[in-house]
Amino acid sequence: MRVLVTGGTGTIGSAVVRELLAHDHTVLALARSDRSAQLLEAAGAAVLRGGIADLDVLRDGAGQTDGVISLAFGHDYSAPGALALAIAEEAAAVATLGQALIGTGRPIVTVSGTPWVPGRLSTESDPLPTEGPVAGRARTVTALLALASQGVRSSSVRMPRTVHDEGTGGFAGLLTDAARRTGVAGYPGEGTQRWPAVHARDAAVLFRLALEQAPAGTAWHAVADEGDAVRDIAEVVGRRLGLPVQPVPADTFGPFGAIFAMDQPSSSAHTREVLGWQPTHPGLLEDLELLQP
Numbered sequence: 036m037r038v039l040v041t042g043g044t045g046t047i048g049s050a051v052v053r054e055l056l057a058h059d060h061t062v063l064a065l066a067r068s069d070r071s072a073q074l075l076e077a078a079g080a081a082v083l084r085g086g087i088a089d090l091d092v093l094r095d096g097a098g099q100t101d102g103v104i105s106l107a108f109g110h111d112y113s114a115p116g117a118l119a120l121a122i123a124e125e126a127a128a129v130a131t132l133g134q135a136l137i138g139t140g141r142p143i144v145t146v147s148g149t150p151w152v153p154g155r156l157s158t159e160s161d162p163l164p165t166e167g168p169v170a171g172r173a174r175t176v177t178a179l180l181a182l183a184s185q186g187v188r189s190s191s192v193r194m195p196r197t198v199h200d201e202g203t204g205g206f207a208g209l210l211t212d213a214a215r216r217t218g219v220a221g222y223p224g225e226g227t228q229r230w231p232a233v234h235a236r237d238a239a240v241l242f243r244l245a246l247e248q249a250p251a252g253t254a255w256h257a258v259a260d261e262g263d264a265v266r267d268i269a270e271v272v273g274r275r276l277g278l279p280v281q282p283v284p285a286d287t288f289g290p291f292g293a294i295f296a297m298d299q300p301s302s303s304a305h306t307r308e309v310l311g312w313q314p315t316h317p318g319l320l321e322d323l324e325l326l327q328p
């Protein structure tokens with residue numbers, strides 16, 4: 036398949052591009068800068084120049100390809116309102132890509148987070164949360180999945196809080212960044228709350244499987260570790276960086292503080308059984324051992 040990929044230079048996206056190219060697909064990758072274009076070309080992708088706010092470019096890219104994987108999301112939250120802007124840009128981009136595929140039967144795979152359910156592991160059949168700072172992303176995905184009734188083979192891969200590679204990435208990566216910035220490997224609350232995790236290269240395999248096989252309107256869980264206690268994550272970060280490990284206020288982590296404080300283990304039993312996905316790369320705590328001071 037010739038596949039349009041947005042976000043192909045990201046932690047997950049670069050693994051997705053490699054995974055597709057290693058499995059007889061070709062990739063047309065969105066690139067908003069010369070640097071991103073060079074990285075994508077070096078990986079073996081063809082480049083479509085533009086950003087996710089360039090809706091005509093996205094429409095054109097979807098028209099040139101047999102399927103879409105949508106991963107781009109703004110990742111600089113330093114300015115006030117940046118997270119809300121990123122959510123709005125993603126919503127418009129995903130809606131545009133989905134509309135372009137109406138009536139074609141072609142696949143589009145997008146990304147969201149795993150839901151959380153008090154007292155148990157969340158599963159693929161649990162709905163996405165409709166409240167909280169990233170609820171807008173859930174609405175974007177839900178609208179895309181609803182296009183299943185209009186001839187779009189839409190699916191979503193739900194990511195754990197932490198998607199890691201070489202010890203970096205995801206919410207554990209934000210903990211590491213905060214530790215480097217503040218000199219303390221901090222965690223919110225008691226640290227007993229659990230976050231699921233997956234290695235980026237295992238997640239990439241699931242994006243390919245969903246592109247190739249997922250029925251229209253379905254959601255899948257890229258969960259390798261069902262739940263690592265946040266204190267255990269902070270302990271590896273602190274030991275690797277030579278920093279003290281201690282509780283810190285949730286607002287240390289900006290707009291993510293409330294999510295960081297929650298217990299949110301998750302299961303991928305259904306995904307493994309139906310799509311035959313089997314993670315093979317190191318778990319989070321083992322991967323964090325690669326962090327360098």
Ligand SMILES: NC(=O)c1ccc[n+]([C@@H]2O[C@H](COP(=O)([O-])OP(=O)(O)OC[C@H]3O[C@@H](n4cnc5c(N)ncnc54)[C@H](OP(=O)(O)O)[C@@H]3O)[C@@H](O)[C@H]2O)c1
Pocket residue numbers: 041042043044045046047048049065066067068071085086087088106107108109110124146147148149194195196197198204205
């Ligand atoms: N639990 C969760 O909810 C969860 C966990 C992990 C990941 N995710 C989602 O999974 C996706 C991929 O994650 P990741 O870790 O690979 O992301 P990442 O490393 O932060 O990379 C973001 C990607 O999006 C691109 N991008 C950002 N803004 C863009 C814009 N305006 N126009 C075009 N491209 C833009 C970046 O391109 P440049 O190289 O040009 O900057 C980069 O390729 C994201 O949507 C992320 O939010 C969700």
